[in-house]
Amino acid sequence: MSHRTFSLMIAACLFLYNACGERDRKGDLRFSAPTMKEISEDATYSKEDSSRANWPERFGFGKKASTADIIALDIDIGPDGKGLPEGTGRVKNGMLIYRQKCIACHGATGKEGPYDVLVSKGESDKKAIGNYWPYATTLFDYIRRAMPFDAPGSLNDQEVYHLTAYLLYENGIIDSMSVINARNLSKVEMPARSRFVLDDRKGGPEVR
Amino acid sequence: MKQKKISRRQLLGKMAALGLVLSQDPLGKVIQQGVPLPQNTDDPTKKLGVFPGKLGTRSSAEQLEKLPTFTSSRSPLQNFYGTITPSDLHFERHHGGVPVILPEKYELLIHGMVERPMKFTLTDLKRFPSVTRICFLECSGNFRSGKEEMTPQEICGLTSQSEWTGVMLSTLFREVGVKPKASWFLAEGSDAAVMTRSIPLEKGLDDAMIVYAQNGEAVRPEQGYPARLLLPGWEGNTSVKWLRRIEVADAPFMTREETSKYTETVKDGKVRQFSVVMDARSIITFPTYPVTVEKGWIEIRGIAWSGRGKITKVEVSVDAGRSWYPARLQEPVLDKAHTAFRFLWEWNGKETVIMSRAFDETGYRQPFYEELVAARESKGGYHFNPVTAWALKGDGRVFLDNNDFSGISWEK
Structure with a gap:
């Protein structure tokens, strides 16, 4: 993974964190899960993360899911x-x-x-x-x-x-x-x- | 000179001539049937043993069994040593039976708020960078009491521990490109209950895994074959087995399990929802009902665990809670894992009560039953993790002690 991609991921994570924070302020579904800071300090995650330095942007495993694939299983009601x-x-x-x-x-x-x-x-x-x-x-x-x-x-x-x-x-x-x-x-x-x-x-x- | 090989058939023939027959019992175990010989003996050094086989067996002297009901099956905690649960004794809890899923037909669909909706076969999942970790899995409804003749298995046998191998969910989320506004995801199983739970995305990016192996081999059918979600430290139901679909979203789905089932009544008539982390707990597994012990040195043994991190301390009391002493923890103490504790004690033969309590790295202390009742105004329900006390009678018999000890000072 390039340095730039990694930075983008961090940015995305921070954005995500902020998005969650916004939900908190609205008094919506606040959840006492770990913060992004805690996540980055978690041993399992950190170890995993450091080994990601030479990962490709995508591994390319798996197939693209078609709309039909999704419709066949997407039965949940919100x-x-x-x-x-x-x-x-x-x-x-x-x-x-x-x-x-x-x-x-x-x-x-x-x-x-x-x-x-x-x-x-x-x-x-x-x-x-x-x-x-x-x-x-x-x-x-x-x-x-x-x-x-x-x-x-x-x-x-x-x-x-x-x-x-x-x-x-x-x-x-x-x-x-x-x-x-x-x-x-x-x-x-x-x-x-x-x-x-x-x-x-x-x-x-x-x-x- | 070329050595003549003896075929298995010839060998069996020769052994039969010696008065020994190797045969298979109805369960496939190779057993040695003793054809009575004139000088038959129980001395194992005077009898040819069973030859190597394709599968190992548990000694027929070891009667290890789960305790099944219509909805679950409990691990025999009092029979275990160390912290890894033998896979065939892992507890079970499912809501529509164990499905049969052919590995070659298995697919995991990830869709919703992602850049690239994808489906992964089992082979695909195994190609990703893999991770192995040890952690416990516990059902949040893991508390029974009410009579004296209860084993650890009956009281809290809905907890087990395995070494799991699979792919980090964060790896898959990276592959499909989770959109920035996503905050939850739905995990769905392909059992008859089509089990669904909503999980905060934060947990998915933290230590969540999709696991396909348990204790060195493929995950057992009862534990989610061929692949399941694994959320270390969280109530077992959220680690959806037989995982077929993940839908990324920006709100929870309010499925039946997270609204009408795995929630608990607390103070002021309220119902606590998304209470997913398993609080710290411990239980003595020896000496407990139904064993009888002798006066003298006893190594009190048990396990302690916390869904919030590592166990930092286990304290044992041998005088009904008047004083507490630190137990020895078996290293390495792992994150969100059953941790073995031991406390060597010389019993004077007088009737007493023994108990243990766990502490974790958040500073949490495993509470007494009455403390939980007071805090929640509820006498049971999910996430009840009280101190378990054992009454040791003068004759060495041990029973579950249902009295409460919350009045006893624990500040020490």
């Missing part, structure tokens, strides 16, 4: 709704799918188990959707990627929308006539959202 497909979720349809495919693990109404309790029972401390999940988009993302447990990834987008609507309804978050779609799912206000705080442990003598 908390802003980014990635949501077209479709509409209706409570009634969701209830029918739930009774067919979810009831065995999650109970008749989502409160009974035997596995994860999905619907909060008021004062219950169980981590249910209504009293613990901070983002509604996570429901769509997770149901689509991993449910049902014995047939993961078998639900189509439309079924996932219906189930999302039904579970939000059962938790008292939307009413029975609400229709969920790519535009409004991220705007659903989740009761537990305000409970979430970032990790404040940072080592040192204080027990947190």
Whole structure:
């Protein structure tokens, strides 16, 4: 790697550091990860870094990923709704799918188990959707990627929308006539959202 | 004169004539079946041994087993010596079973906020400059208590240590050109749970690795074959196994695991999120339930570790926390690694309680259970790393002591 490239990398790192700092000031997602200074002092990293002096700018291993390659795997849904497909979720349809495919693990109404309790029972401390999940988009993302447990990834987008609507309804978050779609799912206000705080442990003598 | 070679078949034939048969048991172990001879003996010097084989075996006298449940399987910490976990005894925690992935079909896609979205085969990953390091991996839900008859395996067997080899993630990020405004990335596995976690880019540029080898051989299927993410010192779930995709972004994705699962309730009804670093912890692994010890000299042994760096000190108490003494740490003490500690003690045979507590280079001291409960207003959950105490009875039996010792002065 040329001296110039290395300088550019350092500059990029500093820029990155500043970008993270800006997020801090906005009170956004502050994260107590090591600073860039600490990173450069880390033994593993430093050792690795010093050996990089004669690295080529790129090794050229691997292949360029095509748009099709990316689309095939890029299934995540962001908390802003980014990635949501077209479709509409209706409570009634969701209830029918739930009774067919979810009831065995999650109970008749989502409160009974035997596995994860999905619907909060008021004062219950169980981590249910209504009293613990901070983002509604996570429901769509997770149901689509991993449910049902014995047939993961078998639900189509439309079924996932219906189930999302039904579970939000059962938790008292939307009413029975609400229709969920790519535009409004991220705007659903989740009761537990305000409970979430970032990790404040940072080592040192204080027990947190 | 040309020496006549004896074939394996001929040799076995000759040995059979001598009354010895080498055969394979159902698990593939070569075993020596003794055909009773007139002067049969247990003296190993009077019996021909087993010939070299293709795979080594564990002595059948050593009954080492993980302790599986529906969702996890625990390492038998009380049976280990030193700090490296034998690969077949590494703890397991997965959310949709262990997938079968053919190495020739494996690909890692890196896309999102990068200059060049790329996909890498396993062969590609192995061509990059490689790095080897030792570190622990621990599940953040690694705390059980509640009865006296509990082994270290049951209390905190969701921690293991390996020597890992792979490519630094920073090397791959350099190759694809991470854009300056990026600050997080998503790691996704190709198991049935399609496991996903959001990781701050800083960790990715620090000591994160994509590893394809564990203890000198390919990563085991249960640990992420053929390649996994490794985030030293962080809760195990973030080191996504069977890694298939990394998406670089400027915000976390708020996946199910980092919102509704690997978070913990703390004071004032709050929920702590992105609590990923494993705090310092130690546990005595000898003497512990279910062993019985004799009066006299006992070497108290255990392991200590911290996700924030090196262990600086382990203290042992043999009088229920009234006094504490420094244990001997086995060198070299490694960053974010299980560290063996030992404390030689002459037991007078009187009932007492023994315990250990770890300190790390941030000045952190492993807390007592009640200190954690008070700090978090929560009696358990993720990242519970309290001092574990063992009650030593007058007859030499050892049990988990569930009493709390937070009232005892630790300033010494």
